[in-house]
Amino acid sequence: MFVPLIDSSVNPLGPIASVLTNRYGPRVVTIAGGIISSTGFAASAFAPNIYWLCVTFGVIPGIGAAFMYVAAISCVGQYFEKKRAFAMGIALCGTGIGTFVLAPLTEYLIELYTWRGAVLIASGIMLNCVVGGLFFRPLNLKMKQEETENLDQNQREVTTDQDSSEEKTSLIVGKSESFLYQKSSDLCDSNVSRSQSCMDTLTNKDLVLNTSKSPPSCPNTTNDTRRKIWTNVYHFLKKLYTMFGCAMYLDIVYIFFVISNCFGAIGSVIPYIYIPDRAYEVGISKTDASFLLSVAGMANTVARLVFGWLASREFANPSIMYGISLLLCGISTFVSPFNDSHEFLVCYSVLFGACAGVYICLNAIVLVHFVGIDNLKSSFGNMLLFKGLFLLIGTPAAGWLFDETGSYAITFYSDGIILCLSSVLLFIGYVLNENKLKKSRETSNVLYE
Numbered sequence: 001m002f003v004p005l006i007d008s009s010v011n012p013l014g015p016i017a018s019v020l021t022n023r024y025g026p027r028v029v030t031i032a033g034g035i036i037s038s039t040g041f042a043a044s045a046f047a048p049n050i051y052w053l054c055v056t057f058g059v060i061p062g063i064g065a066a067f068m069y070v071a072a073i074s075c076v077g078q079y080f081e082k083k084r085a086f087a088m089g090i091a092l093c094g095t096g097i098g099t100f101v102l103a104p105l106t107e108y109l110i111e112l113y114t115w116r117g118a119v120l121i122a123s124g125i126m127l128n129c130v131v132g133g134l135f136f137r138p139l140n141l142k143m144k145q146e147e148t149e150n151l152d153q154n155q156r157e158v159t160t161d162q163d164s165s166e167e168k169t170s171l172i173v174g175k176s177e178s179f180l181y182q183k184s185s186d187l188c189d190s191n192v193s194r195s196q197s198c199m200d201t202l203t204n205k206d207l208v209l210n211t212s213k214s215p216p217s218c219p220n221t222t223n224d225t226r227r228k229i230w231t232n233v234y235h236f237l238k239k240l241y242t243m244f245g246c247a248m249y250l251d252i253v254y255i256f257f258v259i260s261n262c263f264g265a266i267g268s269v270i271p272y273i274y275i276p277d278r279a280y281e282v283g284i285s286k287t288d289a290s291f292l293l294s295v296a297g298m299a300n301t302v303a304r305l306v307f308g309w310l311a312s313r314e315f316a317n318p319s320i321m322y323g324i325s326l327l328l329c330g331i332s333t334f335v336s337p338f339n340d341s342h343e344f345l346v347c348y349s350v351l352f353g354a355c356a357g358v359y360i361c362l363n364a365i366v367l368v369h370f371v372g373i374d375n376l377k378s379s380f381g382n383m384l385l386f387k388g389l390f391l392l393i394g395t396p397a398a399g400w401l402f403d404e405t406g407s408y409a410i411t412f413y414s415d416g417i418i419l420c421l422s423s424v425l426l427f428i429g430y431v432l433n434e435n436k437l438k439k440s441r442e443t444s445n446v447l448y449e
Contacts, residue, residue, distance in 0.1 A: 013063055014384025017070035018377045026071035030133030033067030034126060036060060041123035045116045057119070061126075068129055070384070073364050074377045075136050084368070085318055089308020089361045093301045100297035103290055248379050253370050253436065256429030258383050260422045261363065264326055265387040266394035267419035268356045270411065271333060272296070274398065275349060278408040282340035292345055296353030303357030311362055318365045319430045325358035326423035334416025337409035366426075370433050394418075 021029050040060030047053045072091060080087040109118035248254050272293065279289035307325075311318040329352055336348045364380060371379045401411045 013066035014070055014381035014388070015378075016381070017066045017384075018074070018381025020067065021071045021074050022377055025136070025138055026075040027133055027136040027138070029067045029071040030136055031130050033064040033071070034129030034133060035064070036067065037064030037129065038123045038126040040064065041119055041126055045119045045123070064126075066384070068133070070377070070381055071133075071136070073380060077364055077368060077373060077376045081373075083312045085311035085362065085365045086308045088364055089304040089306075089311075092308075092361055093304040093357075095297075095300070095360070097297070097301050100294045100301065103293045103297070107290065246382075248371065248375060248382060251371065253429050253433045254379060256425050256432065257367065257370050258386055260326075260425035260429060261383055262386050262390040263418050263422035263425065264329075264359060266390055267326075267329060267333070267415050267422060268359060269391060269395060270398045270415045271352055273395065274402075274408055274411060275345070278412070279342075279345060281408060282345075284342055284345070288342060292349045295346060296349040296356075299350045299353035300357035300360075303354035304361040307358045308361050311365060318362045319369060319426075319433075321358060322362040322366045323423050323426045323430065325355040325362075326419055326426060329355040329359065330416045330419030330421075330423060332416075333412055333419060336416075337412050370429065 017029065017033075037060070040056050040063075043056040043060070044053055047056060073088075076087050076091045077084065106118060106122075109121055113121070275292050275296070276289040279292055280286070307321060310316050311321060332348055332351045332355070336345070336352075364376065367379060367383070368376055398411045398415065401414060402408055
């Protein structure tokens, strides 16, 4: 129950997290997210009822996780270019390690300290994210340092001639990296415009003293006030439109990717939630069922590292690898109810965990290929919003199928179909993007010729 709450809290806050990351940088946002998540876990230890836990163990940690997730993805995406896929695989492999280690560790801590003590320990573990966030140095620090070291003189003067007039532009650069930009003609122009403005003010018919006995025109003042209000509202909405990257919704390639990702999110989460329950259903012990999650987590970690490295090679196509991994996830999930043996479930857990690892590792890489690195933060945050809405509906729907049928088979059949549909949508978006890039190259060649 709490896993969907955390996921549904992480994803809808993606746009807000991306805006905060753009405004304050990944370091501040990550530190804030770590503190928020740790506070939520700590408050859960004192929960008097289940409703308290829904907020402190589900919503609040989800908010903190949203801040940390978006900030970390954007930071890695901007820091690396040639080896971006491999770097993303290394950065995200911690999730698989956590799944492998924390599943049995949590059960041990609950037996040793009860669930309240285990939650307090989890709160302390979450504070390590604050320490990790301190290492997210702004990328422009190094650029400024290199720029300062390359200055050979205290100041330089660069003069450029314009074709239309013989204006000269003076650019003075000092060691303090302060810049003084001044056009010689701007001073004269500014004086002329200032004088003209004063004359306009004095001769403006609207400002001439009205000596007639008629009252002033109130409707004009009211209309001007309304016009000013609507102008401010327009500029505010335009600023929000730009800030949240709403222009991305006009890109058909991005729309296909978002829909594919929403289906993929539902399909990749449901098996992790219901694999242990399905193992209990077929008579597998609690310890062996927990081991299935550990196996899936380890396969997930290895796949992120291996396929992250492969995706960085020149011969590799991350989009094709991404789509095939979703397809294999769907096929393996669909056929998993055909056999209830423990060995078969172990094999399924390994295959599904590995393919899900590829999907998660290459998610941001494929998004960069579709929309560009400059749009990564806003497009990634907006995508998380829709993923959260889908998870909020899809995960309870999977539980409803079990309640109606009394078996997890229908749940896994449906999940397999959803994952295959996600793969198909991804390939459609990939074809559309390739056609768009091809037309862009052809247009560039024509203009160049």
